[in-house]
Amino acid sequence: MGIRRVEPDDEKAVETAVRLLDEAFQDDPVSSWVFPDPARRREVHRHLMRAFLEISLAEGHADLTEDGTATALWIDVPAEPEEGDGPEEGDGEDGPAQLRAAVDPDNERVEQIGRLTGAVHPHGRAHTYLLLIAVAPDRQGRGDGAALIAPVLERCDREGLPAYLEASSARSSVLYERLGFVHLGEPLRLPDGPLMYPMWREPRG
Template sequence: MVRLAIEADVRRMSLSLARAFDDDPVWRWLIPADGYADRMMSFGQGLLRHIALGYEATYTTDDCVSTAMWAPPGHWEASAEQAAALVPAFNTCFGANLEKFQEGFGLVGTKHPHEPHWYLIGIGTHPDWQGQGLASSVMKPILERCDTEGVPAYLEATKERNVRFYQHHGFELTGTMDFPGGGPKMYLMWREPQ
């Protein structure tokens, strides 16, 4: 069963998200290898607590093994208050790579569309539960809202193999972006309401 996430879910969701992103080329490039899982959990907890849950658009399964975090139109960029609240989590997560993260995601921001849209901040399913349609289920409430309200959606995929999954849900590949300094590629995807 899919439901809105609440504060009490943060630890379990961040654990599942950390596992989901264990083999992710972008996050593996940005986050130091020592203590990767703990660093990724810190990042997930910060993102959930200080950004995603506040929008009341984060959906998870009852057991928190799959989660989709959305930002509503006009809120894809963190506010100054949100960014300040994330500093401890970002310092823990990125450590000496914080500047690399800031440079890379600064470039990602320049590619972000300006038209009002729902933004998929992040989505992940614990590896033990992948391939069962859970990611589709946690994306569905906001995609249905997009269609009902006539609002597009946008995301950046960090794995090439996920592009086809998103295309199945109506997203189209609009471009790619290479991280500076020989980093991995991101896949920029847009979905018109259907």
């Protein structure tokens, strides 16, 4: 599988990544909780995905398959992040509030998702954070996602670097278990919503 980095000035790659993220997560349990009205979700969900991509480009990197069918967003988390500036929050003193203002100002759940995931995110050890991974709907179930993130996990093994993610469903958490991730504490229950599954991977070898 050919994989390349998404560069911020590569408009075509950026738009491809945003489209993949939007399509892959339109019916995801967490996205459906953040945007419960399907019509509103179709209208503004892509703006949230673009914001997440911009965060990953600023604080880590994004990978894209050469055929444009899968993308993964990574954030490099230092051992001791600055107070109030977790990986989900982006730049500034109040990232979740800024995210809400930029994406959907009247929707408090846009801000809430950042605060809730930020509260359970582990700190103290440097690690790489798989923020999101998206595979085109017609290519899902073929192992493309695992192949896309394999080079980063191999680098983690070489460098002795842990990895972290939040699975958005029990089904996806099983897939990550096959890659060496284990559940980290109790699942995160979104208010009146689905569970998210914090998962941690120690480097192998």
